[in-house]
Amino acid sequence: MNQEKKFSDEFINAFVDDQLTLEEKQQVYAQLSSDETLKWRICELRKTRDLVALAYKEPPMPTRGLAPSLGKRKYSLGVAAGLALMVGTVSGWFLHQTPAPTTLSSARLAAGDETAKVLIHVSDGHVDHLKNALDEVESLMQYYRDSKQTARVEVVTNGQGLSLLLANVTPFAERVQSMQKKYPGLSFVACQNTIERFQQETGVAVKLLPGVIVIDSGVAQIMRRQHQGWAYIQV
Amino acid sequence: MNKLMSLLLITLVSLGINLGLASAEGYTKQKVVYHVNFDDEKQLKAALGNIQNHINAVGKDNLDLRVVMHGPGIALLQIANKNADFADKISNLKRQGIHFNVCNNTLQSKKINFKNDLYDVSQEDIVPSGVAEIAQLQTQGFSYVKP
Numbered sequence: 001m002n003q004e005k006k007f008s009d010e011f012i013n014a015f016v017d018d019q020l021t022l023e024e025k026q027q028v029y030a031q032l033s034s035d036e037t038l039k040w041r042i043c044e045l046r047k048t049r050d051l052v053a054l055a056y057k058e059p060p061m062p063t064r065g066l067a068p069s070l071g072k073r074k075y076s077l078g079v080a081a082g083l084a085l086m087v088g089t090v091s092g093w094f095l096h097q098t099p100a101p102t103t104l105s106s107a108r109l110a111a112g113d114e115t116a117k118v119l120i121h122v123s124d125g126h127v128d129h130l131k132n133a134l135d136e137v138e139s140l141m142q143y144y145r146d147s148k149q150t151a152r153v154e155v156v157t158n159g160q161g162l163s164l165l166l167a168n169v170t171p172f173a174e175r176v177q178s179m180q181k182k183y184p185g186l187s188f189v190a191c192q193n194t195i196e197r198f199q200q201e202t203g204v205a206v207k208l209l210p211g212v213i214v215i216d217s218g219v220a221q222i223m224r225r226q227h228q229g230w231a232y233i234q235v
Numbered sequence: 236m237n238k239l240m241s242l243l244l245i246t247l248v249s250l251g252i253n254l255g256l257a258s259a260e261g262y263t264k265q266k267v268v269y270h271v272n273f274d275d276e277k278q279l280k281a282a283l284g285n286i287q288n289h290i291n292a293v294g295k296d297n298l299d300l301r302v303v304m305h306g307p308g309i310a311l312l313q314i315a316n317k318n319a320d321f322a323d324k325i326s327n328l329k330r331q332g333i334h335f336n337v338c339n340n341t342l343q344s345k346k347i348n349f350k351n352d353l354y355d356v357s358q359e360d361i362v363p364s365g366v367a368e369i370a371q372l373q374t375q376g377f378s379y380v381k382p
Contacts, residue, residue: 116367116370116371116374117370118366118370120366132272132306132307135306136272136305136306136366139340139344139364139366140364140366140367140370143340143363143364143366143367144367147363229374231369231370231371231373231374231379232373232379233270233366233369233370233379234270234381235272235366
């Protein structure tokens, strides 16, 4: 428990932001293997950092993009009022303050290529629900195969949904494995945050099914993928 | 000097009006897909209520809204086939331009005859795969809502 105090929040923050020297990083890595609390702190910070980064990369919402349209409207009404110059200057200043929505087109480009990209989110752990989710994924993969469309489908589990991929818990081990073999574009993903919480709560080491990919945070993955132009479906 | 002051005043007033207009108008055109894959009657009724509220907030002319049903979600139209309240709500939404799409995989696997078992479905309301349809709509700029 003494080890816990060894790193300050600033230090851990710097680690997450990759601002430490190699030597300092090695100190963190050395302790990571034995210190669950440290792992958890880093994981939480990473999640926050990712969410913040994504939030600021998001283009202004086209549906309620008040800032850009505000500027334009000010301009046109200004003309009508015979105050074009002054209002124009004001609106120009406002427009100057609004960053251009550059990321929207890149997200759409990613979606526009031939490959269908779909993230399926599973957060409910009831057996009926998991069975239904697998049925849906299977019929989706079959649909893409029949229509000769290449597809990447990621089944992201977090919360109770993780039980789908726990080796000693899931009733669907064989089915998941046969689906992985049958559809190369399909992957099953588990959330590191959930795994750690599960281990802390139960005291049992988590064993995942073979071939399951572990990512830092399910929520962050959902946001990343949508940002990259993936479709999102909660089953 | 007076002239300059009044000019400034008018500008400020017009700015104020503009700010007011912009926030009153609020929404521009929206494309939204509602995902229905649950069969709980209360939840389904709430979903129909959500959609009506969505129309009220945005205005029907500003909205391209598709309801995609698959798996257990097909229950929405099975219930509406027997329940006049559900049927009225759905017809009312359709009159406001809402589309209700049904997954063909589900019709096949559950052996459902869409003409007899479902409320007011025609051939063009049927999509090959509900999930693929939702994915496709999102690549076309539709936002995803799970009510």
